[in-house]
Amino acid sequence: MFPKKAIIAGPVYLHLTPDLSSKSIVSFSTPLQPDQILDSEGVPFGVGGRAAATGLALHRFGIPVHLVGKVGDDRFGEVVLNRIREISPDLAGGLVLDPSTSTGVTIDLNPPDGVKSTQSIPGANNTFYASDIPRADLQLADLFHFTDPAAMRSVYRSEGGELLSILQRARREGLTTSLDFSLPDPSDPAGAVDGSIVLLNCLPVVDVFFADAADLVYLYQRDVYDRFAGWPNGNVADEVTAELLHALSEQVLSSGVEVILIKLGPRGLYLRTASPAAWKKAGRALAGFSEGWHGREFWAPAFKATGTKTGEGSERLVSGFLSGLLRGEEPGIAVLMASAMGA
Template sequence: MAGKKIIVAGHICLDITPVFPAGSPQPLNRLLAPGKLVQMAGVDLHTGGAVANTGLALKILGAEVELMGKVGDDDFGRLILERLRQYDAAEGMIVSPDSSTSYSIVIAPPGTDRIFLHNPGANDTFRADDIDSDKLTGAAWFHFGYPPLMRHMYAEDGAELAEIFRRAKAAGLHTSLDMAAVDPGTDAGRADWTLILRRVLRYVDCFVPSVEELCFMADRPRYERWLRRAEGGDVTAVLDLDTDIRPLARQVLALGAHELLIKCGTPGLYYTDGTTERFERSYKPARVLSGTGAGDTSIAAFLKARLDGCPLETCLHYAAGTGASCVEAYDALSGLRTFAELDEKIASGWEKL
């Protein structure tokens, strides 16, 4: 599949990230107390969502990419299109005169996991017919990201999402699907995700969710137990490969997944196809400025390596190395390294966590 085009479709937004000044981490309830004025060090504006993060990372890594997403006919939409044009990647975008552009305000204080204030905007109007079927012809891979943040993708038990993947498979493409965190109190949180996965995964070659997203969707009681064990902290820090991650993976393979790459946060990445399995530990970043886009860009590296025909071990090395590179910058793209740079850094003894 080397040199073939990959289509990246789904959710896109504008990420607005206030930059906190350097200093010792503070508890979030003290840092953002009601009535308190918090002195900031600036703000970063970047494209976000799977279409921008994964799609543009693939472009940076040298892939031929077609982006398919939807923005509103407004200032935020024009700003997103301007950023995409810098990468020669705006051609496949839809501009909707009837929708606002999606945005996320990313609250990422030092030492604290990110909090997102999110407006889905035009993503909620995205449907199967927004995929340009003519552009599927001749492509090698179809990747879709963040259906939990796109209303029509989880409505009616995922009928539109299943139709998108059915068409991609009918066109002969390899396919992959990424997810996003789900708020239990929303319509997306009340959707029957086990049914949606059973309906969609038959058309998905490689399913690439985070471990928390996956457990919420596939095994809610297990997810609730994880939350209690974490006691308000990072869930991925309390998980065990044998008793937590492997059993969850078996459940998801039974729902129809062919290959499963689970993003497990700081510990690393878990891959299985039911026969082969690998756990790839994370590389140690030089600094951690923001986790924004780390999962998306690690998936971009994995997919690009697969397109290049790399062995599984190499694909996982590149994915882990790209995730570690990403967190060294505030945005999803500035910290990325080429595969050659990753090879050199790994060969020189890049420490793992």
């Protein structure tokens, strides 16, 4: 069975990683002083952002992918486009060049034996709208996946109004809609938006939904979240039970979602799917799925990672699951693919 086609939309950045391997932890033990300079051994660069990471991973898995996002009409945007085109000329066809703004940039500071931090300049990501998605692209695809809406001001403001417009546009063209949702840092501007209201508005037009367990507990059972967070371990995902996962997934599925995949870190993945009646509006990517996808619920273990982790594990996990889904695999296989790719 040939895999179906996917559009991956969301934030795209030029990603810079200064090489600080020659620096000692002492260099970062105190705040930087005015006019202080830290030498770098070089600045490796590439394409960043969760949309790019998800789309590139899907491409490597053999799925026909079209990236949709926005960069500035500047040198950084040119670098991003060229890097993506080097991988595949067709991948970058949905990236909009906006001369009125600059390309988004992320800078990773990862000192040896220190704490990694990331500086983010959203740039063009803050001006992405439903009108930036060509209708012709939607007509040629089967799945529309949106990731990291909290990183795009135009998308998350007004309680996710633009996110709803984006998903509705994909739904009108007959695509299966997919959303990878995460909460922003409370100190970020997006942190002032009520995520539960965003989901209340948008989930009725979402078919496949991804979220971290801790985020769902925070949104739907805040008292439980506060209790878990106050325990010595302080890791909410470590305390989540099967009963709590069932209750959280029930709230999401009752909004009309057909498939929910909850990420539990080293504890694995929880998958639950809706009853047969809900699958009638599932879009092209889910069309013709067997009864094996209806009314399923299971908790899959995480794979133990081997070798060195390179980051972007969550995006690879999502890509692994979507790859299985777009190939028409049974749910158990799709979850195993997600666990393996995310390890």
